Amino acid sequence: MRRALGAVLATATLGCRAPAPGGLTLLFLGRSPAASLNGLSWAPDPDQSRVIAFDGRLHVVRQLSSPRLATPMAVAPLSPSELLVTERTGEGVVLDTAGRPVREWDSPDVASLYAAAGGGGRVVAVRSPYYVPQLASPEPDTAPLIRILDTLGRPIAGLATIRRPALPLLGYLVNAGAVAAAADGSVYYAPLVRDEIRKYGPGGEQRWSAKRGLEGTESDPVFLAPARGTTELRVRNRLVNVALVLGPDGRLYALGSDDSSATRLRVDVVDTATGAILATRHLGAGRGAVAVDRSGALALIDADSLLAAAAPVAGGREPFAPAFALPDLRGDTVTLAAFRGKVTLVNFWASWCDPCREEFPHMAGLYREFDHEDFAIVAVSDDVDAGKMRAFVRHFQPSFPILVGGGRMKQTYHYRGLPYSVLLDRRGRVVERIFGFGGEEEFRNLHATIAKEVGVP
Numbered sequence: 001m002r003r004a005l006g007a008v009l010a011t012a013t014l015g016c017r018a019p020a021p022g023g024l025t026l027l028f029l030g031r032s033p034a035a036s037l038n039g040l041s042w043a044p045d046p047d048q049s050r051v052i053a054f055d056g057r058l059h060v061v062r063q064l065s066s067p068r069l070a071t072p073m074a075v076a077p078l079s080p081s082e083l084l085v086t087e088r089t090g091e092g093v094v095l096d097t098a099g100r101p102v103r104e105w106d107s108p109d110v111a112s113l114y115a116a117a118g119g120g121g122r123v124v125a126v127r128s129p130y131y132v133p134q135l136a137s138p139e140p141d142t143a144p145l146i147r148i149l150d151t152l153g154r155p156i157a158g159l160a161t162i163r164r165p166a167l168p169l170l171g172y173l174v175n176a177g178a179v180a181a182a183a184d185g186s187v188y189y190a191p192l193v194r195d196e197i198r199k200y201g202p203g204g205e206q207r208w209s210a211k212r213g214l215e216g217t218e219s220d221p222v223f224l225a226p227a228r229g230t231t232e233l234r235v236r237n238r239l240v241n242v243a244l245v246l247g248p249d250g251r252l253y254a255l256g257s258d259d260s261s262a263t264r265l266r267v268d269v270v271d272t273a274t275g276a277i278l279a280t281r282h283l284g285a286g287r288g289a290v291a292v293d294r295s296g297a298l299a300l301i302d303a304d305s306l307l308a309a310a311a312p313v314a315g316g317r318e319p320f321a322p323a324f325a326l327p328d329l330r331g332d333t334v335t336l337a338a339f340r341g342k343v344t345l346v347n348f349w350a351s352w353c354d355p356c357r358e359e360f361p362h363m364a365g366l367y368r369e370f371d372h373e374d375f376a377i378v379a380v381s382d383d384v385d386a387g388k389m390r391a392f393v394r395h396f397q398p399s400f401p402i403l404v405g406g407g408r409m410k411q412t413y414h415y416r417g418l419p420y421s422v423l424l425d426r427r428g429r430v431v432e433r434i435f436g437f438g439g440e441e442e443f444r445n446l447h448a449t450i451a452k453e454v455g456v457p
Contacts, residue, residue, distance in 0.1 A: 105153025
């Protein structure tokens with residue numbers, strides 16, 4: 001599932017002069033904000049469940065992966081040695097720059113987006129633009145728009161109040177947005193569906209409000225009639241703001257949309273003192289990355305090339321840990337060491353997990369397609385209820401081993417949700433982590449990866 005190597009980095013200068021060699025800071029990778037820390041740019045790669053560090057030439061120098069990183073959407077500097085990663089579903093994950101998990105916390109909202117300035121002992125959180133429910137329970141008019149958290153993820157204060165739309169069920173969508181935090185305590189917020197960027201002072205006072213100057217009359221989102229023959233809910237709205245980053249030059253960079261569905265992106269450069277839009281650059285169609293050099297010149301980079309260069313080498317693989325020793329359905333202990341010498345898919349599942357039910361037939365098909373001398377599957381149940389676990393097994397009758405985790409697996413392996421799978425090479429090292437169930441396409445890609453690994457003696 002890794003992208004092919006060999007793509008060529010293409011840089012297009014968007015400022016007045018060419019970016020200085022070796023002096024680039026990555027601002028956005030795809031639609032996600034990056035963090036600048038210790039001379040490196042740290043950016044999330046949600047497709048591959050990792051955080052990547054780039055040097056000043058945008059060469060990959062480090063990759064961080066962990067079961068705690070399922071779909072990382074944003075990275076912010078929390079301290080001189082720690083990164084705060086926003087998960088798509090709103091959890092906050094703190095890693096050190098070696099990739100070791102430090103702590104994590106649950107989202108204070110349905111899903112939150114976090115920002116920090118690398119010190120000061122506080123984190124800001126807003127309703128995430130990356131995971132927006134169509135409907136959400138109405139919040140009280142006094143609910144804070146921006147939450148202030150301590151570095152353990154505990155709410156300690158709030159800034160401003162939410163906007164209450166005409167239809168309160170759409171309140172989450174109306175108040176989702178992008179956020180950036182400054183070292184002096186200032187907070188920048190940009191709503192997902194309104195043409196506005198705001199600056200709040202450390203005490204919560206609004207300093208300024210800026211607009212991009214988009215055409216058309218702006219209104220709150222409203223429901224549309226379902227498409228013919230369906231009951232699917234549809235909402236009319238315009239996606240405006242996607243991400244905010246404070247650059248190394250002290251200016252605010254706003255990644256936003258040129259169209260109503262955010263298929264064409266743009267970057268606006270904002271003066272943090274006044275809110276004036278200093279420059280606008282249009283990224284055009286396709287997925288891009290944006291960087292800035294020491295002089296303030298912007299550069300548009302092909303993001304796929306950056307990510308392709310981040311494909312890990314086999315020698316850098318980490319061992320799967322901790323090694324398990326768990327009972328099978330007969331009560332016999334099965335260890336990870338028993339699978340050494342085989343490419344092995346370790347799958348975690350539970351009877352109450354609907355995607356696990358969808359996934360099991362695909363795993364059975366995958367198991368039939370390879371010689372069992374070369375490939376194995378071991379499926380670990382995380383059920384607490386043994387009866388429900390056995391009923392699940394009787395229904396699917398898998399031919400691969402089933403192990404009993406007894407409800408202790410999440411606290412042991414720290415995965416984000418189920419199903420969760422880890423593909424191991426013949427030496428028990430992690431080839432790939434797979435979060436959730438991605439359907440037939442995921443299993444086609446997985447088949448290709450396994451075939452490649454099986455071919456390695």
